[in-house]
Amino acid sequence: MELEAIPQESHPSSFRLIATLGIAGLFSGLVLVGVYLSTLPIIEANKAKALKEAVFHVVPGCQSFQTLLFVNGKLLLEKAENSENKEKQSGEVEKIFACYDQEKVLQGFAIPGSEPGFQDLIQGIFGYQAEKKIIIGFEVLESRETPGLGDKIIKDKNFIANFTALSVVPELVPVKPGSKQKKNQVETITGATISSKAVVRLLQNSINRWRPAIEEWAKAAN
Amino acid sequence: MEESKEASRYYEEFVKGIWKENPVFIAVLGLCPALAVTNTAINSLAMATATLFVLVSSSILVSTFRRIIPKEVRITTFVIIIATFVTVADFTLQAFVPKIHKDLGAFIALIVVNCLILGRQEAFSSKNGVRLAIADAAGMGLGFGFALFCLGVIREILGNGSLFDIPLFGPNYEPWVIMILPPGGFLTLGFLLLFFNWLKAYRLQKKEKQEKVTPLHPLSIQ
Numbered sequence: 001m002e003l004e005a006i007p008q009e010s011h012p013s014s015f016r017l018i019a020t021l022g023i024a025g026l027f028s029g030l031v032l033v034g035v036y037l038s039t040l041p042i043i044e045a046n047k048a049k050a051l052k053e054a055v056f057h058v059v060p061g062c063q064s065f066q067t068l069l070f071v072n073g074k075l076l077l078e079k080a081e082n083s084e085n086k087e088k089q090s091g092e093v094e095k096i097f098a099c100y101d102q103e104k105v106l107q108g109f110a111i112p113g114s115e116p117g118f119q120d121l122i123q124g125i126f127g128y129q130a131e132k133k134i135i136i137g138f139e140v141l142e143s144r145e146t147p148g149l150g151d152k153i154i155k156d157k158n159f160i161a162n163f164t165a166l167s168v169v170p171e172l173v174p175v176k177p178g179s180k181q182k183k184n185q186v187e188t189i190t191g192a193t194i195s196s197k198a199v200v201r202l203l204q205n206s207i208n209r210w211r212p213a214i215e216e217w218a219k220a221a222n
Numbered sequence: 223m224e225e226s227k228e229a230s231r232y233y234e235e236f237v238k239g240i241w242k243e244n245p246v247f248i249a250v251l252g253l254c255p256a257l258a259v260t261n262t263a264i265n266s267l268a269m270a271t272a273t274l275f276v277l278v279s280s281s282i283l284v285s286t287f288r289r290i291i292p293k294e295v296r297i298t299t300f301v302i303i304i305a306t307f308v309t310v311a312d313f314t315l316q317a318f319v320p321k322i323h324k325d326l327g328a329f330i331a332l333i334v335v336n337c338l339i340l341g342r343q344e345a346f347s348s349k350n351g352v353r354l355a356i357a358d359a360a361g362m363g364l365g366f367g368f369a370l371f372c373l374g375v376i377r378e379i380l381g382n383g384s385l386f387d388i389p390l391f392g393p394n395y396e397p398w399v400i401m402i403l404p405p406g407g408f409l410t411l412g413f414l415l416l417f418f419n420w421l422k423a424y425r426l427q428k429k430e431k432q433e434k435v436t437p438l439h440p441l442s443i444q
Contacts, residue, residue, distance in 0.1 A: 012294065013294040016292060020290070020291055020292055020295055020299060021295055021298060021299065021302075024299045024302045024303065025302060027306070028235050028302050028303070028306040030307055031306050031310065032306060032310070033310070035310050035313050035314070036313060038261075039313040039314065039316065039317035042317040042318070043313075043316050043317050043320075046316075046317070046320045096296055119327070119328075121326070122250075123338055142324065143324070144324075144327035144328060146261075146402075149399075149402060149403065151325070158361070190399075191399050
């Protein structure tokens with residue numbers, strides 16, 4: 001096959017070289033900003049939808065929820081003015097969610113958290129009942145764990161079944177699959193040991209961090 | 223006559239990438255995604271589609287502006303164009319198929335450094351017209367997709383006992399975990415390369431045999 005001969009200057013000027021790269025950069029910038037701005041609302045909406053669905057999923061019986069802001073070691077009910085002021089002061093305020101059934105009885109708390117996994121941060125959310133001190137549900141929000149291996153923390157039904165009534169007292173303990181004997185033990189996954197242990201750390205660290213504030217808030221609410 | 227000759231040239235450029243010059247099985251290019259994300263069939267298809275989009279879009283632009291881009295800055299310009307389309311693919315997947323975007327993780331961004339894409343710009347699109355460049359890019363993209371799909375199907379069936387997440391062998395099947403790990407990628411690719419080379423040699427041998435056996439036409443002996 002014959003290729004076309006492309007006529008070009010033997011030595012293009014510096015201006016032409018800079019102009020070519022400048023135009024390429026400008027084109028790239030315009031396209032990227034356009035695509036970013038047009039997809040951003042959809043991406044944000046996807047994330048918000050996924051979070052909302054996860055809140056209902058990790059606290060069984062949840063029909064509605066209130067957002068609680070973590071400010072100066074205390075939980076405050078989210079109000080528009082409250083949230084805006086606090087976010088301005090300290091960047092992004094951490095949030096958890098208080099979940100209620102149809103009769104507005106507190107069913108538990110949905111708590112987001114993150115922990116380094118095998119490849120990247122694992123971001124998850126779990127349901128917690130403060131009175132019984134048990135974890136009642138868990139879902140991964142975002143993870144880049146190895147497809148087919150580490151991502152079993154999302155798909156493996158036996159692993160997910162750990163989080164139906166998992167006691168957090170005295171603390172969570174990861175054990176090998178099939179060897180669970182106590183209520184505070186979590187069976188890890190063969191082939192995804194690092195990722196499943198990262199989930200246990202995520203839960204334990206979040207519980208350690210949030211438990212005092214949740215107990216204080218629950219007391220005040222009663 | 224001229225038209226059919228031109229059509230057959232487009233056809234040749236299109237088909238060569240799928241089979242005769244397959245980027246993975248013959249040219250052994252773009253092996254990073256071919257080994258990294260092919261542990262499930264659906265991930266293979268998603269990666270193949272994203273690569274096809276980037277390859278065709280970049281080829282159209284490079285071919286259109288081939289007479290304007292000075293050869294001194296051609297590689298930089300090609301990389302800017304490719305990176306732009308990769309980011310467009312990244313945002314689009316994140317907005318419209320967040321689950322697949324989650325599964326492919328960092329490998330979407332790594333399409334930028336897939337040598338198949340830069341290689342086609344340098345070897346073909348920068349020297350040929352737009353329609354030929356599209357035919358070449360589409361053929362190469364589909365050939366790349368075919369290779370990724372073959373790898374994905376074999377690795378998911380053996381390594382997970384499923385295809386498109388549908389279990390094939392029942393609960394008693396013990397998955398070959400190694401097949402979804404990196405060594406499984408190398409093993410599968412090795413066996414596929416062996417198979418395609420054997421097939422090529424076998425067909426060549428068969429053709430030679432046929433040529434020897436076929437008697438010459440009596441009129442041709444004078």
